[in-house]
Amino acid sequence: MNYALIFRNHDFEYEVQAVAKIFIPGVRFQLCRDSELSDAENQILTEYDEKNHLMHIEIFLHGRSYSDIAPAKTEKSEQEFQLCRMLYQGLQKLTGYQPPWGMLTGIRPVRKVLDKLSQGLTPEQACQELKQKYLISDKKLQLALQTALIQKEILPHSLKEIGLYISVPFCPTRCSYCSFVSHSVESAKSLIPAYVQKLCEEIRILGELIQKYDLSVQSVYIGGGTPTAVSAEQLKEIMQAVQNHIDIAHAREYTVEAGRADTITEEKLLVIREMNADRISVNPQTLQDSVLQKIGRCHTAQQAVEAFQLARKLGFDNINMDLIAGLPSDTYEGFSDTLRKVIDLNPDSITVHTLTLKRAGTLYHDANHQNTEIPVVEKMTELSANLLPENGYQPYYLYRQKNTVGNLENVGYAKPGKENLYNILIMDDRQTILGAGCAASSKVILPDGNLTRVINYKFPYEYINRFGELMNKKQQIAGELEKLT
Ligand code: SF4
Known part of the structure; x- marks a missing residue:
């Protein structure tokens, strides 16, 4: 079936497309501008009639039609919102679908609540305003509000307090849904020793900057990829570089994202403990063996449970487990079973992602393997939002991504005191983060709220071969760090 978006006499294409995708996900729209015509069976026309100062939409969708026309607002930004809202209401009428996040397409709903609270609004007023503007459901507003109230207590107050991210890609x-820059250990084997060496060198350079500008590291996060995919010796080398070059005396947390059960061994867990990291992730994503197979994971549900139990036995008292709602071939019953089993294990935090179909993931290209039954995935996230608080987990970070099934969200739930600061900071441009390794991004938040960002090369061979060049470019950051007071 063909779909076309026709834009006449306006340049609000990005937002109009985002609204259309809420109701018609996973299709590639033909885009037609101004006088261009389309012979697609389904057409959505949005128009600014400048002469008569009117906004106009026409929708032909699955044999049904809808049109609306209204006097245009004066300001351009208001016109964009007006056109999107007219389109949203038309599509809602034709499809009968009530999107839980309404017409909010941004990735940071919590930021919107925090901004309202910092303007002096009460939580009720903040929710009311957001509901009226974006037509968000009460349940999602409550989730965003609860998360905002917890974050308000945790967010750092000094610009000199920073986070450190280290990438092991x-x-x-x-995995079939993966869009990260991640390389299989088998194919990248020969690069790993040189990568580890350069990574340690970059950690040393960042350590010098941290010391020179008197910064205070609040959180360290070794992520990936899967950091435990490298050998215990290589992991130790990386963590030793942190120990030697980074002052973590004031850090609130030090995480190693162990991730996949098939990489977690007693030897590596002992390295993590010995090097003083206090939080790990054991990420099963699902405890259904058939689903694990489908997504290309080479471990069983039992192995994930055993990896968790081993970490507990070795004394880890801050363990996160990640789950994904909407995995191919998973069912509501399967997800519910996974969630209950994970709760029974009693980890300290549980993160529930919604499947995102990104172009880089093989799943994106495999329509048969997509589980885009939006109501089922909505029920999965709803179950998490009910069951986790009942079991002592509160939402503390929440973000949305493009192309997420049902336009839904990712939520980190934690037991009180086990919230992960880095996870909040990475989604919120309020604190400087220095990143080392492939694709790691360093962002410096300046006193005026602006930020400077430098992103490292994406691929290990580039990172290794152009390391000197990259470090020269990174000196930009030094000038910016000087401005932090
Ligand atoms: S474990 Fe994570 S980073 Fe690695 S392939 Fe799977 S989704 Fe990608």
């Missing part, structure tokens, strides 16, 4: 195999 290797995994045992590639």
Whole structure:
């Protein structure tokens, strides 16, 4: 079936497309501008009639039609919102679908609540305003509000307090939904020793900057990829570089994202403990063996449970487990079973992602393997939002991504005191983060709220071969760090 978006006499294409995708996900729209015509069966026309100062939409969708026309607002930004809202209401009428996040397409709903609260609005007023503007459901507003209230207590107050991210971009195999820059250990084997060496060198350079500008590291996060995909010795080398060059005396947390069960061994867990990291992730994504197979993971549900139990036995008292709602071939019953089993294990935090179909993931290209039954995935996230608080987990970070099934969200739930600061900071441009390794991004938040960002090379061979060049470019950051007071 063909779909076309026709834009006449306006340049609000990005937002109009985002609204259309809420109701018609996973299709590639033909885009027609001004006088261009389309012979697609389904057409959505949005128009600014400048002469008569009118906004106009026409929708032909699955044999049904809808049109609306209204006097245009004066300001351009208001016109964009007006056109999107007219389109949203038309599509809602034709499809009968009530999107839980309404017409909010941004990735940071919590930021919107926090901004309203900092303007002096009460929580009720903040929710009311957001509901009226974006037509968000009460349940999602409550989720965003609860998360905002917890974050308000945790967010740092000094610009000199920073986070450190270290990237280990290797995994045992590639999961079918993955869009990260991750390389299978097998294919990248020969690069790993040189990568580890350069990574340690970059950690040393960042350590010098941290010391020179008197910064205070609040959180360290070793992520990937799967950091435990490298050998215990290589992991130790990386963590030793942190120990030698980074002052973590004031850090609130130090995480190693162990991730996949097939990489977690007693030897590596002992390295993590010995090097003083206090939080790990054991990420099963699902405890249904058939689903694990489908997404290309080479471990069983039992192995994930055993990896968790081993970490507990070795004394880890802050363990996160990640789950994904909407995995191919998973069912509501399967998800519910996974969630209950994970709760029974009693980890300290549980993160529930919604499947995102990104172009880089093989799943994106495989329509048969997509589980885009939006109501089912909505029920999965709803179950998490009910069951986790009942079991002592509160939402503390929440973000949305493009192309997420049902336009839904990712939520981190934690037991009180086990919230992960880095996870909040990475989604919120309020604190400087220095990143080392492939694709790691360093962002410096300046006193005026602006930010400077430098992103490292995406691929290990580039990172290794152009390391000197990259470090020269990174000196930009030094000038910016000087401005932090
Ligand atoms: S474990 Fe994570 S980073 Fe690695 S392939 Fe799977 S989704 Fe990608």
